[in-house]
Amino acid sequence: MDGDDPTRPGYSISVLRRRGWPESLIQSLLGQPDFTAENPHGGRFPMRMFARPRVIQAEKSDAFLAWVESRRALPKVRRTG
Numbered sequence: 001m002d003g004d005d006p007t008r009p010g011y012s013i014s015v016l017r018r019r020g021w022p023e024s025l026i027q028s029l030l031g032q033p034d035f036t037a038e039n040p041h042g043g044r045f046p047m048r049m050f051a052r053p054r055v056i057q058a059e060k061s062d063a064f065l066a067w068v069e070s071r072r073a074l075p076k077v078r079r080t081g
Helices: 013-018 023-030 052-059 062-073
Strands: 010-012 035-037 047-051
Touching: 010 013, 010 035, 010 052, 013 023, 013 047, 023 052, 023 062, 047 052, 052 062
Parallel strands: none
Antiparallel strands: 010 047, 035 047
């Protein structure tokens, strides 16, 4: 999945989103972050981080896999532009 950097101890919200997680699923399956980290982009607030093993375990859960399947069943939206 996108954003998988084995040298990092956890995933930020932005990396989870790139991996396909919507905010609602982050809240329901992961809840509170495991730790915070300094924002490398100079942000005012620390990044909320979720431990890698916990995210990987959640991505193997029935709830996550059901959500992935439900997304596959949705019709594709064509963008015009």
